[in-house]
Amino acid sequence: MATTLISNGTVVTASETRVADVLIDGERIQAVAPRLTVAADRIIDAAGRYVIPGGIDVHTHLDMPYGDIVSSDDFRTGTIAAAHGGTTAIVDFAVQDRGGSLRGALDGWRRRADGRAVIDYGFHMIVCDFRDAVEREMDALIAEGVTSFKFFMAYPDRLMLDDGAIFRALRRTAHNGGLVTVHAENGAVIDVLVQRARAEGHTAPRYHALTRPARTEAEAVYRAIALAELAGVPIYIVHLSSAEGLQVVREARARGVTVLAETCPQYLFLDDTQYAAPGFEGAKYVMSPPLRARDGQAALWDGLARHDLHAVATDHCPFTLSQKAAGAGDFSKIPGGAPGIETRMSLMFDGGVRAGRLSLNRFVEVTATSPAKIFGLWPDRGTIAPGAIADVVVFDPELEVRLDATALHMRVDYSPYEGMVVRGGPVVVMARGEVVVEDGRFVGRPGRGRFIRRAARSG
Numbered sequence: 013m014a015t016t017l018i019s020n021g022t023v024v025t026a027s028e029t030r031v032a033d034v035l036i037d038g039e040r041i042q043a044v045a046p047r048l049t050v051a052a053d054r055i056i057d058a059a060g061r062y063v064i065p066g067g068i069d070v071h072t073h074l075d076m077p078y079g080d081i082v083s084s085d086d087f088r089t090g091t092i093a094a095a096h097g098g099t100t101a102i103v104d105f106a107v108q109d110r111g112g113s114l115r116g117a118l119d120g121w122r123r124r125a126d127g128r129a130v131i132d133y134g135f136h137m138i139v140c141d142f143r144d145a146v147e148r149e150m151d152a153l154i155a156e157g158v159t160s161f162k163f164f165m166a167y168p169d170r171l172m173l174d175d176g177a178i179f180r181a182l183r184r185t186a187h188n189g190g191l192v193t194v195h196a197e198n199g200a201v202i203d204v205l206v207q208r209a210r211a212e213g214h215t216a217p218r219y220h221a222l223t224r225p226a227r228t229e230a231e232a233v234y235r236a237i238a239l240a241e242l243a244g245v246p247i248y249i250v251h252l253s254s255a256e257g258l259q260v261v262r263e264a265r266a267r268g269v270t271v272l273a274e275t276c277p278q279y280l281f282l283d284d285t286q287y288a289a290p291g292f293e294g295a296k297y298v299m300s301p302p303l304r305a306r307d308g309q310a311a312l313w314d315g316l317a318r319h320d321l322h323a324v325a326t327d328h329c330p331f332t333l334s335q336k337a338a339g340a341g342d343f344s345k346i347p348g349g350a351p352g353i354e355t356r357m358s359l360m361f362d363g364g365v366r367a368g369r370l371s372l373n374r375f376v377e378v379t380a381t382s383p384a385k386i387f388g389l390w391p392d393r394g395t396i397a398p399g400a401i402a403d404v405v406v407f408d409p410e411l412e413v414r415l416d417a418t419a420l421h422m423r424v425d426y427s428p429y430e431g432m433v434v435r436g437g438p439v440v441v442m443a444r445g446e447v448v449v450e451d452g453r454f455v456g457r458p459g460r461g462r463f464i465r466r467a468a469r470s471g
């Protein structure tokens with residue numbers, strides 16, 4: 013097995029920062045200590061740089077069908093882009109067909125990733141047809157390492173399940189150790205607002221945001237938490253976007269409910285003024301939940317710093333401008349989603365650590381450690397420690413990273429952050445002990461990524 017010594021770097025984990033060398037033997041970290049004097053096949057000098065656990069993005073939609081199109085990154089292009097950005101593991105979403113089984117969906121998604129992915133990947137299961145047999149099937153999936161399930165409170169007719177179904181699933185996790193995650197928006201109310209806007213002849217992208225006000229998120233967050241509280245189990249809120257939603261999470265946590273919540277860089281860095289762009293430009297930012305008013309962003313940063321928000325994931329779901337054009341005459345037909353798998357780590361470092369909103373350790377925690385712990389990847393991943401899988405990033409705090417589409421690797425023809433330059437990015441990215449990106453060049457092998465069997469919740 014090849015050995016690599018990363019020397020002279022500053023090793024940063026969620027709990028400590030220290031100058032140390034990191035010895036990697038094969039797929040795992042063997043030692044972390046100052047001035048290791050050992051022979052290695054390769055030595056990487058990390059002086060002046062941080063050595064951090066590879067990013068873990070627990071919210072991606074690669075190769076995802078959406079009507080008769082699919083998201084524009086598949087498991088090859090999407091994971092190459094992830095690696096460029098310093099992310100070394102993802103948890104993507106498999107989607108049950110209505111009438112179909114969870115097993116069938118998992119098989120389908122494993123086929124999409126197998127032979128293409130560059131980094132390791134796990135799956136959450138989106139349940140959109142809840143029956144007795146499906147409830148029982150949750151246990152079988154957990155045994156196979158798919159330990160989290162997503163339920164939609166939005167998109168009636170397509171994905172939404174009623175409160176009874178979500179409550180039953182939550183109760184099931186009290187016994188099987190699974191984790192229920194929810195997309196929290198009040199779908200029925202949003203549907204009324206959308207139909208009314210269309211009836212009034214409104215077609216522009218900005219109506220996407222106007223028909224999904226923050227209170228529809230806050231209401232659904234409240235309801236989801238109440239269901240979890242009644243079932244006596246934890247719940248995880250995906251892509252929390254608003255100060256209103258965060259307030260509900262805070263209140264629940266203050267009374268002792270185990271609510272975990274994720275936000276995404278787009279809600280921290282972009283705001284709803286993007287929808288005022290002329291013509292169809294705003295379609296680039298059509299995603300659900302939509303971008304919110306700028307004055308709510310400080311609350312989300314504060315939520316991350318104070319541990320009311322626990323993870324930063326991307327909801328990476330890119331569509332090209334020609335795919336977005338399907339909604340040119342009707343905002344409700346614009347494919348929802350935006351690219352982000354590559355830009356997360358640099359954005360969070362620049363806007364979080366450099367801007368003084370997050371400590372270096374908290375940056376590592378929300379981008380890797382906490383996602384690993386919540387979703388059953390810990391202690392294999394999410395830290396730099398002997399015995400852990402060698403997903404390791406040498407991160408240069410001074411590296412200039414351009415966020416223009418032409419400078420990035422995602423298979424999509426625009427960037428939500430066009431024109432933006434941030435500081436801080438990966439110079440060497442190791443995935444399971446192999447260098448996959450070095451000085452901005454991809455040197456890995458598509459297909460080397462493996463399916464991750466995640467652990468069930470223990471407590």
Ligand SMILES: [Zn+2]
Pocket residue numbers: 071073327329
């Ligand atoms: Zn999503």
